[in-house]
Amino acid sequence: MSYRAPVKDMLFDIRHLAGIDQIAQLPGFEEAGFETAQAVLEECAKFNEGVVAPLNVAGDLQPSSWKDGVVTTTPGFKDAYKQYAEGGWQGLQHPTDFGGQGLPKTIGAACGEMLNSANLSFALCPLLTDGAIEALLTAGSDELKATYLEKLVSGEWxxxxxxxxxxxxxxxxxxxxxxxxxxxxxxxxxxxxxxxxxxxxxxxxxxxxxxxxxxxxxxxxxxxxxxxxxxxxxxxxxxxxxxxxxxxxxxxxxxxxxxxxxxxxxxxxxxxxxxxxxxxxxxRGLEYMFIMMNAARYAVGVQGIAVAERAYQKAAAFAKERVQSRPVDGSVNASATIIHHPDVRRMLMTMRALTEGCRAMATVAASAYDAAHHHPDAEVRKQNQAFYEFLVPLVKGYSTEMSLEVTSLGVQVHGGMGFIEETGAAQYYRDSRILTIYEGTTAIQANDLVGRKTARDGGQTAQAIAAQVEKTEGELARRSSADAKAVAKRLGAARKAFLDVVAFIAQQGKASPNAAFAGSVPYLLLTGNLVAGWQLARSLMAAEDLAAKGEDVDFMKAKVATARFYADHILTRVPAARDAIVDGADSVMALPQEAF
Amino acid sequence: MSYRAPVKDMLFDIRHLAGIDQIAQLPGFEEAGFETAQAVLEECAKFNEGVVAPLNVAGDLQPSSWKDGVVTTTPGFKDAYKQYAEGGWQGLQHPTDFGGQGLPKTIGAACGEMLNSANLSFALCPLLTDGAIEALLTAGSDELKATYLEKLVSGEWxxxxxxxxxxxxxxxxxxxxxxxxxxxxxxxxxxxxxxxxxxxxxxxxxxxxxxxxxxxxxxxxxxxxxxxxxxxxxxxxxxxxxxxxxxxxxxxxxxxxxxxxxxxxxxxxxxxxxxxxxxxxxxRGLEYMFIMMNAARYAVGVQGIAVAERAYQKAAAFAKERVQSRPVDGSVNASATIIHHPDVRRMLMTMRALTEGCRAMATVAASAYDAAHHHPDAEVRKQNQAFYEFLVPLVKGYSTEMSLEVTSLGVQVHGGMGFIEETGAAQYYRDSRILTIYEGTTAIQANDLVGRKTARDGGQTAQAIAAQVEKTEGELARRSSADAKAVAKRLGAARKAFLDVVAFIAQQGKASPNAAFAGSVPYLLLTGNLVAGWQLARSLMAAEDLAAKGEDVDFMKAKVATARFYADHILTRVPAARDAIVDGADSVMALPQEAF
The missing domain is CATH 2.40.110.20 (Butyryl-CoA Dehydrogenase, subunit A; domain 2)
Structure with a gap:
């Protein structure tokens, strides 16, 4: 099988990070508890593994073609799309009024990841349809809604x-x-x-x-x-x-x-x-377009996670199969599978930790979206909305930039074979390269984060997030495990660096816009890194507790090890970014244009 | 013109960092002073800009093909190769005994960069011929030499x-x-x-x-x-x-x-x-093969610099042409060329600083090679040989990993156009992806750096380099300019982090090989980063001095600004890598193989 949906990981995040049981207490989501999530994800996995994923390579070898105004898609895509629509997958998150299933985004996002892991090219059509539905729901007249929505929600159009x-x-x-x-x-x-x-x-x-x-x-x-x-x-x-x-x-x-x-x-x-x-x-077109773009931006972030997951799976499978060189620790006295080699392990762990970190962040963002739209208390809705809106540029920007790193490592794990197109690792490297560009480049996301999401409220939302991170640090530090303590240390260093940068951005935003925006993308990456690391720290605590109860111990230990790796190897990048942003703003614009 | 050879930058490095005038005092290089370098580089630029570079896109669109055992190369390649051979370019660095020109590697490397910028695919044939020449010179019998060398050096074979x-x-x-x-x-x-x-x-x-x-x-x-x-x-x-x-x-x-x-x-x-x-x-085949591989590894590092340079040129040209959005600082009251935007500037500066940093490192490595082979004093030869050998995995590993970052940024600067193949930015992104793999993956380079180059002598060569870096810091700190002081600070932090890592690697190498090798690639990148930053710091001082004398002031100011940017934005990554290597070794191997 070329792709196996990480249903267990997704359900872990949905349950322990996003709190699906709380979501199921929101009006309109009464049916959307853990068991529903499990049933939907398992069905979705079956469809994507069996129908959509096998078409991914064909789509690369035999792309859509154009002749005389007519576009012919890759053989198999039309039929798979028919199955997608008939399965009701297009309507997953859309209102029941128009034939949808009205499920929370928390569940829908996981299904979206699977579809995109299976086949980014295929998934784009439903992704854009979602955007059109969103725009019509928000701003369309009753007549437009009546004419178009049901057929879009069903996937017929x-x-x-x-x-x-x-x-x-x-x-x-x-x-x-x-x-x-x-x-x-x-x-x-x-x-x-x-x-x-x-x-x-x-x-x-x-x-x-x-x-x-x-x-x-x-x-x-x-x-x-x-x-x-x-x-x-x-x-x-x-x-x-x-x-x-x-x-x-x-x-x-x-x-x-x-x-x-x-x-x-x-x-x-x-x-x-x-x-x-x-x-x-x-x-008012741009305003409406932004609504649909915000949905689409989140979805493109999920594309980054999705292609990273698939690249990881392929690389891990190769590393467990390819025999090459003796382990440096002498544990095997002959050439061994390359997963024995520390650098291969480092690459796989990096791929895995980045993917899990971004998934955790996106899942939590989705739950905030659900609360922002369904919670009975206006104040809670507002807080969740602010949190969600802060996270959208991170989910989009950080997860897609991360996917470039992960798919590149995926090629590297394969060695020379990675460069041969037949191997398939190169396709993920090529496919992912659009993700940091469309629906707003990383710089556009970063402008949004700097301007609308940070400078506008003087850094309040950002500081509120830092306060929550600090709370998590305290919880970690009170634990007895060395892993929790190590993660607390790295999280604290990253949070402090983040606060320095937030202060710098909030202060420079108007005084010296060039300085604030010179650090915009590094600020986005730093913040995404922190938030993903924070969510993995939460997952470490949940996993330790469940392991202590004897629940699925190996799986929980892997969660702990992955969170620890993230803290040691990826969160450690944050303080470096602080130095570059806060101390390095001037050198970004120092060279006159003619000198380039 | 699709490529303009950076002759001025190369000559600056050759003169002020590599010290071509000292090289010209070595026996056998009497003719190889600055004027020779200048003449050769200008001629080389003309050939590569005019003949080789225009074939680069054709090579991508109409690759070599195979039929019935016969390989047909891209139209134009065969004729360009004929001109390459007839121009005597294959023999540039090879002994005059076999028809070569016997020039220093310091000059040859710059010519190699131009050829590779012009056309990586084309340049590979001469690169491999160089390797064969090297192997025969080292270990071939007189009969083999007589039969093959002259025809290889002339490029006929x-x-x-x-x-x-x-x-x-x-x-x-x-x-x-x-x-x-x-x-x-x-x-x-x-x-x-x-x-x-x-x-x-x-x-x-x-x-x-x-x-x-x-x-x-x-x-x-x-x-x-x-x-x-x-x-x-x-x-x-x-x-x-x-x-x-x-x-x-x-x-x-x-x-x-x-x-x-x-x-x-x-x-x-x-x-x-x-x-x-x-x-x-x-x-003894492997031993001989290593000789030719060491030459080839250096050359592949130069390929990384070459493709980065070309990607930079393309991105800079696009950024000066493409009009999109108003500058955030209000300097233009309408949509302006995107080079006005701080994040575009950050990307271009990153591309430029990385490329110049790696070129500086490679040029200095070449001069060490020349001294190691031509200096009359055996002790000086030995020191230079040790320095060169330490640098080869850095030139190969760091410059090629850097080229992945630079070519990716090159796509990003182009926005949506970057993803369209006709634009050409994507070709550099695809072409460069082999460079971290062939002639020994980055991990293989890192094993060499950890094992043969660091652990074997207990870190002595590494510490000697750190001592030289510290000397440069002192020189910088004694200058009055804010740029020099800022660079001194970042260089010092990076050097200290480097020494921590060297101590860790030297100590763990035998005690806990998994821990040492878990950090091998980060150690290589950190060290390459430091050495490149150090060479740019030297270039900053030379440029300040020349600017003070009124020599080519704009060019010198750009050198200073680029070195400063490197220190602020790239050298700052070093301490983060130290933390990951020294504190994070265990988490690399923590996950059992079955969990992947």
């Missing part, structure tokens, strides 16, 4: 996000696509959109494009952008598909990775204008 | 290194190819060799394979391996090409990168035995 234009990437103020109002209340949309994931495909149904465009006379910049639904096929009153709309795929990109996922250039309005429907109010 | 077999990668003790002695003193060679770079091609001439194989009855393990010359065509007495030998290319690999470079599977002896000639003495 798919969704896309159309932001980027050749001159407008990270900078959406430069969007030029235009939408001209028509007497019947619709709009005619004109323009070119690029990098549109699953902008065209052959899965059937309709493609519901959510498109940013300007209405003539709208203000300049981001405050003059509106959001439109532009379906590939117009929808008849009875819900059936009508005429082809004037949006056409003029090419797809030749990419480094995720090759099975068609990345379309879409041309709107070349034959008179594509009919579009305004979502919400005029000129 | 090419060379290969045949070590790897399917079961024998890093572990050469498992080599199974065999060589049966014949009554005429030759051998018949049988076996399968894999991953043979330029093992077959269409450049013409002969291919001189240097092959590791066992003679029947030889001892088990690495002490029973001999080295053979097995030419593709037997050579007639008059030096002309004779019969085809029984070595055949049965396939080439489909790789992640360096696609134009054919990676051959070679089958020896399927038609009765390939005729081979013993190099040196029986069973």
């Amino acid at each position: 798919t969704g896309t996000m159309n932001l980027t234009e050749p001159q407008a990437g990270s900078d959406l103020s430069m969007v030029r696509s235009r939408a001209e109002p028509q007497p019947d209340g619709t709009y005619k949309v004109f323009g070119t959109k690029i990098f549109i994931t699953y902008g065209e495909h052959d899965y059937g149904g309709n493609i519901v494009h959510l498109v940013l465009a300007r209405i003539p006379g709208a203000p300049e910049g981001v405050k003059g952008i509106s959001l439109f639904v532009v379906p590939k096929f117009l929808v008849n009153k009875d819900g059936s598909l009508g005429a082809r709309n004037d949006v056409h795929c003029v090419s797809i990109e030749h990419k480094l990775g995720i090759k099975a996922s068609p990345t379309a250039v879409l041309q709107y309005g070349d034959k008179g204008g594509a009919i579009g429907y305004l979502v919400g109010q005029e000129n | 090419t060379g290969t290194m045949n070590l790897t077999e399917p079961q024998a990668g890093s572990d050469l003790s498992m080599v199974r190819s065999r060589a049966e002695p014949q009554p005429d003193g030759t051998y018949k060679v049988f076996g399968t060799k894999i991953f043979i770079t330029y093992g077959e091609h269409d450049y013409g001439g002969n291919i001189v394979h240097l092959v590791l194989a066992r003679i029947p009855g030889a001892p088990e393990g690495v002490k029973g391996i001999s080295l053979f010359v097995v030419p593709k065509f037997l050579v007639n007495k008059d030096g002309s090409l004779g019969a085809r030998n029984d070595v055949h290319c049965v396939s080439i690999e489909h790789k992640l990168g360096i696609k134009a470079s054919p990676t051959a599977v070679l089958q020896y002896g399927d038609k009765g035995g390939a005729i081979g000639y013993l190099v040196g003495q029986e069973n």
Whole structure:
């Protein structure tokens, strides 16, 4: 089997870090306790291991192709997607009102990880559909909801996000696509959109494009952008598909990775204008888009965890099989499997600890999201919302940057074989390379963390997190185990460095924006590192307690060892980043532009 | 122009860090002063910029191909190789006795960097020929030398290194190819060799394979391996090409990168035995192979610097051209080129500082090599040899690991465009990924650094280097500039951390090999980081002095700014690595194998 879903690890996090039993006490989640989580995850594992994962290599070897405006996906993908939709997987987290299952994000995120581990390229279509659903739920009129939501939630139709234009990437103020109002209340949309994931495909149904465009006379910049639904096929009153709309795929990109996922250039309005429907109010498009982007950013963070998990599994399997050289400790008097070698072990532990750390962070973020949306107490909702929003750039930024490190180590563990495409380790290395770029580069996430999430409240949310970390340190220090004490020490050093940086960012944010933003990405990575390490420290305590009760002792010991490794080898990076951010801001901008 | 050779930077290092004027005082290098260096580098730049660099993309799009045992290289490569040979570039560093130019490695290494920046795939053929020349010079009989050396040095024939077999990668003790002695003193060679770079091609001439194989009855393990010359065509007495030998290319690999470079599977002896000639003495093959590998390891380190330089140039050019978003400091009241943004600047500075740091280290290592081979005083030769040998695993390991970081940042600077293959940034990311693997993985380099270079002499060479670093710190601290003082501080912290680690490695090497080797790669990276940072600190002082004299002030200021950035942002990683190595050794091996 090429992928085995880490159901046990996921359930451990869901139960002991995210507190699924508390989530099940929230209104609307009464059915969503541990047993539901277990049942859903096991079913999801079966589907992804059996149906989706086996298509991953084929998607790389035989990518989506374009001919005369028609995109043909990799053989097998269409059928797998049909099974995905029929299995009800698209609706997992979506409201029961529109045919969804209304499960917590805490459970949905784990399912999302499995789908992405199985096949990043395949998973992108559902990921974008989720975004479209989110946008329509938030800002769509009742009519738009009635027309589109049920079919999107069932997976019969798919969704896309159309932001980027050749001159407008990270900078959406430069969007030029235009939408001209028509007497019947619709709009005619004109323009070119690029990098549109699953902008065209052959899965059937309709493609519901959510498109940013300007209405003539709208203000300049981001405050003059509106959001439109532009379906590939117009929808008849009875819900059936009508005429082809004037949006056409003029090419797809030749990419480094995720090759099975068609990345379309879409041309709107070349034959008179594509009919579009305004979502919400005029000129508030970016605001709505951010809602769907926040969901998508979290989901891309999960993609990072997912590809890291799969790269780890492949590397670990290889290391247990490949025989090469004698162990340095003399434990075997002949060439042995390479997992005996300390550096191979270091690489595997690094891969494992980073993956588990980011999963723990993402799972806890998901539970905050669930509480922020379902808790009866407004104050608790607010706190959870602030915590979740602080974590989104970390989940997106840190987990995806981490996936570059993990997939690179995955190649390295394979030695020369890793560089040969047939081995498969290189695909993860290539696929993951988009994750730190799309849905906002790591720098865009870091800007969000610095500006909206740290400087705006003067560092309050950040300090509240540090206080919680400190509480965990105290709990660790009171334990008798050497592991807990060692982790407490590293966590404390990291927290103090974090607080220094938060103070620096909060202070410099306005006084010297270049200095604050020069350290933005290191600040994001440092903070993600701390939060992931903190969650692994919590998992260490839970695991020690369960092991003491005799529950699944080997598994619990592995949890402890992984948390300890993380603290020793990864949390130790934090103080170095503090020095670079706080003392090194000036040297980032010291060289004049002409000197580059 | 897709690549502009950094001749000025190279000459700065050659003059002010490597001391070319001192090298020109060594016997045999009388002609090799600064002016020669300048003339050679300028000519070399012209050739590589004009002829070799433009073929780099073609090599990726239209890789070498195999059909019926024949390998066809990318169109244009054969002609460019002809020009390379005719230009006398293959013989640059080789003895004049065999038609070479006998120039110092200090100059040759810079030329090697240019060739590799221009085209890693193309450069591999000369790189392997260099290795074959080295092996024959060291251990070949007069007859072998007479038959092969002149044609290899002129580039008319090419060379290969045949070590790897399917079961024998890093572990050469498992080599199974065999060589049966014949009554005429030759051998018949049988076996399968894999991953043979330029093992077959269409450049013409002969291919001189240097092959590791066992003679029947030889001892088990690495002490029973001999080295053979097995030419593709037997050579007639008059030096002309004779019969085809029984070595055949049965396939080439489909790789992640360096696609134009054919990676051959070679089958020896399927038609009765390939005729081979013993190099040196029986069973000493590994020893000879190490000589050629040490040259090749240094050269692969230079490949890392080369691809980093090219990735940097591409990213810097893009950042000065691409317009996106307003600067955070309000310096431009509209969307501006992305080089205005602090995080883009941080990425470019990181790429630049790492590249310059590794180049400085490699250039100084080359000058030590030159002194080790040409200095009249045996004691000076010995010291330089020890220093050079300590640096080889750093040049190889650190520069190549650094190239992974730099080429990844290169993709990131390009945003979404970086993921599109047409942009070209992705090629560097893919090409560089082999560099930490071939000619000994980073772990193999680290084993060499830990075992032969550190533990064996109880850390003496390492401590001698630390003492030199400390001397540089003193020189920096006595300067008036804030930059020099800041660099002194970071260098001091890094040196102290280095000494802690050296003591740990020297002490644990025998007592607890797992603990010592668990930190081997972090130790290598930390040490490479320190040595590169130290050389940039020296370059800062030279640049300050020259700027004070009014010499090329902008260039010198950029040198100072880059050294300062390195100290603030990269040297700061060293203490973190110390903590992980010294305190974290146990957690590397804590998880039992079954738990992976």
